Amino acid sequence: MDHFLYRDGILHAEDVAIPDIAATIGTPFYVYSTATLTRHFRLFDEALDGLPHLVCYAMKAASNLAILKTLGDLGAGMDVVSGGEYARAKAAGIPGDRIVFSGVGKTRIEMREALVGGIRQFNVESEPELQALNEVALSLGTKAPIAIRVNPDVDARTHAKIATGKSENKFGIPISRARAVYAEAAALPGIRVMGIDVHIGSQLTDLAPYRAAFEKVGELTDQLRADGHEISRLDLGGGLGIPYTQGNAAPPLPLEYGNLIKEVLGDKGCEIEIEPGRLVVGNAGLLVSSVIYAKSGEDRDFLILDAAMNDLLRPAMYDAHHDIVPVVEPVPGVDRIAYDVVGPVCESGDTFARGRPLPRLSPEDLVAFRSAGAYGAVMASEYNSRPLVPEILVNGDQFAVIRARPSFDEMLNRDTIPSWL
Ligand SMILES: *Cc1c(COP(=O)(O)O)cnc(C)c1O
Numbered sequence: 001m002d003h004f005l006y007r008d009g010i011l012h013a014e015d016v017a018i019p020d021i022a023a024t025i026g027t028p029f030y031v032y033s034t035a036t037l038t039r040h041f042r043l044f045d046e047a048l049d050g051l052p053h054l055v056c057y058a059m060k061a062a063s064n065l066a067i068l069k070t071l072g073d074l075g076a077g078m079d080v081v082s083g084g085e086y087a088r089a090k091a092a093g094i095p096g097d098r099i100v101f102s103g104v105g106k107t108r109i110e111m112r113e114a115l116v117g118g119i120r121q122f123n124v125e126s127e128p129e130l131q132a133l134n135e136v137a138l139s140l141g142t143k144a145p146i147a148i149r150v151n152p153d154v155d156a157r158t159h160a161k162i163a164t165g166k167s168e169n170k171f172g173i174p175i176s177r178a179r180a181v182y183a184e185a186a187a188l189p190g191i192r193v194m195g196i197d198v199h200i201g202s203q204l205t206d207l208a209p210y211r212a213a214f215e216k217v218g219e220l221t222d223q224l225r226a227d228g229h230e231i232s233r234l235d236l237g238g239g240l241g242i243p244y245t246q247g248n249a250a251p252p253l254p255l256e257y258g259n260l261i262k263e264v265l266g267d268k269g270c271e272i273e274i275e276p277g278r279l280v281v282g283n284a285g286l287l288v289s290s291v292i293y294a295k296s297g298e299d300r301d302f303l304i305l306d307a308a309m310n311d312l313l314r315p316a317m318y319d320a321h322h323d324i325v326p327v328v329e330p331v332p333g334v335d336r337i338a339y340d341v342v343g344p345v346c347e348s349g350d351t352f353a354r355g356r357p358l359p360r361l362s363p364e365d366l367v368a369f370r371s372a373g374a375y376g377a378v379m380a381s382e383y384n385s386r387p388l389v390p391e392i393l394v395n396g397d398q399f400a401v402i403r404a405r406p407s408f409d410e411m412l413n414r415d416t417i418p419s420w421l
Contacts, residue, residue: 002283003033004370006329011368015397018288018327022366025390025401028289028307030377032062032402034070034395036284040254041074044276047258051272054120056100058238058277059085061374066393066402067281068092077120079238079275083110090117100235100273102149102199104129104170111136111144121145123197123235125172130185137190144190147197147235148182150175152216156201156209156239159318165200165213172198175216182224193229195270196220199237202278205251207260210236214264221268234265238275242282244321244371254279278374285373287312287389288327291365292344301339303361308343309350310383312369312376316349324352327366330359341367345384377403387411 003014011018013031021031044055056077059068063085068078069092077098078089089099096118101110104125111122111133124130124146137144151172156163164171173181178196185191200213214236221231241251254276261272289307296302314320324341336357343350352369361367380389390405 002036004286009329011325011327013394016394016399018368019366021392021399022288025392028287028311029390029392030285030287030372031392031394032067032285032373034393037067037070037281038074040280040284041071041076043254044274047254048261048272051262051266053272054098056273056275057280058275059089060378061277062281062285063088063378064391064402065092068094083113086114108132108136112140115140115142115144121147121194123147123149125149127181127184130191134188134190143192145192145194146185147195147233148173148178148185149197149199150178150220152198152200152213154200154209154212156204157206158201158203161318162202175220178220179223179227182227182229186229195231195233195235197235199275200239202239203241204239205241207252207256210257211260211264214261218265218268232270233273234268234270235273235275236261238277240276240279242279242371246323282374283371285376287369287372287376289367291361291363291367293363294361301337303339303341305341305343305367308345308386309347310345310381310386311389312372313379314375315352322352322372323370324356324358325368325370326359326361327368334359382411385411
């Protein structure tokens with residue numbers, strides 16, 4: 001459920017009419033709903049009621065400071081995967097003890113920054129990383145709190161590019177090697193073992209892979225404790241899917257996911273961490289765009305928008321589906337045209353949808369891509385020298401530009417012409 005509804009025939013974000021935002025800032029732009037963000041964060045938080053827990057929002061899904069602050073003020077922790085994300089979390093006021101650092105390629109510089117600035121835990125993904133972290137911590141005279149990300153070798157049954165929990169994926173250490181690596185970690189003076197981490201993929205629409213992974217984590221918890229390790233935290237990753245198509249079979253609810261965690265791992269006496277990204281922000285954001293042209297091809301009709309693959313990469317990168325809706329509500333029963341919906345970028349891959357039934361649209365009509373809040377703005381680029389897409393946050397009847405569209409001058413001034421030219 002979200003807060004993007006038609007009111008008097010016009011699509012609104014909460015109490016703000018989308019055309020009012022478009023008139024102020026121009027298109028394309030992303031718009032997020034505070035009420036939806038809040039609701040989705042709370043669904044996770046409440047799903048773990050009764051267990052000590054921390055919901056660490058995986059900010060790679062959408063990392064605007066205003067979004068981070070909105071969630072941080074609700075008590076969210078953050079899951080970060082780079083020094084830049086760590087800096088964003090701190091800038092949004094998230095205390096270090098609520099920041100978890102994930103990722104397969106943390107550099108020593110990133111480790112140092114997090115240790116100095118404060119960190120809840122590093123989720124370590126390899127033995128070389130463990131050794132590097134130990135050295136960095138010792139050079140600072142401290143101990144780095146860690147969980148080790150284990151790869152449970154379960155099939156998340158999701159898109160290949162976002163599955164992470166099979167043995168062929170680059171993530172984590174094989175669960176079969178876990179006891180050896182925990183023993184290695186325990187012997188390092190700059191390392192403090194706190195728990196176990198697992199994250200099997202993204203856009204999971206079925207709880208069965210989670211059950212399989214959590215059961216393996218439960219067994220490993222018992223084994224590691226028997227080996228003498230203190231396991232006080234279990235980080236269970238993110239990955240719960242969202243419905244990208246209205247009316248399709250719905251993915252599991254956070255409550256069902258929470259109940260599964262309680263059922264499988266609730267008796268371990270561990271603090272539970274989860275790292276949802278997509279489900280917190282995915283349906284809390286729209287990408288709004290204008291029609292530039294409607295053009296008739298030989299055997300099809302094209303709708304050419306002012307948004308392109310550089311603004312929303314998911315269709316080009318993952319063949320992802322986004323519902324596209326006119327901002328002016330279609331009259332019931334109106335004739336629909338099967339449009340190929342495309343952007344202006346000079347690549348055939350710049351196609352958002354093929355044969356998508358939409359009412360006849362004309363230049364300057366507004367359309368909205370639904371479920372665009374996650375992995376939308378964060379993946380945007382300036383390809384074709386198209387200005388980085390701006391972001392808007394709505395809260396009730398107010399809206400604010402939370403990232404402005406750069407001017408051409410700002411874009412050009414980032415380049416430098418060397419003295420020899
Ligand atoms: C991407 C990622 C997440 C979030 O995944 P979602 O599918 O957005 O919930 C959580 N943890 C880690 C380690 C990730 O890489």
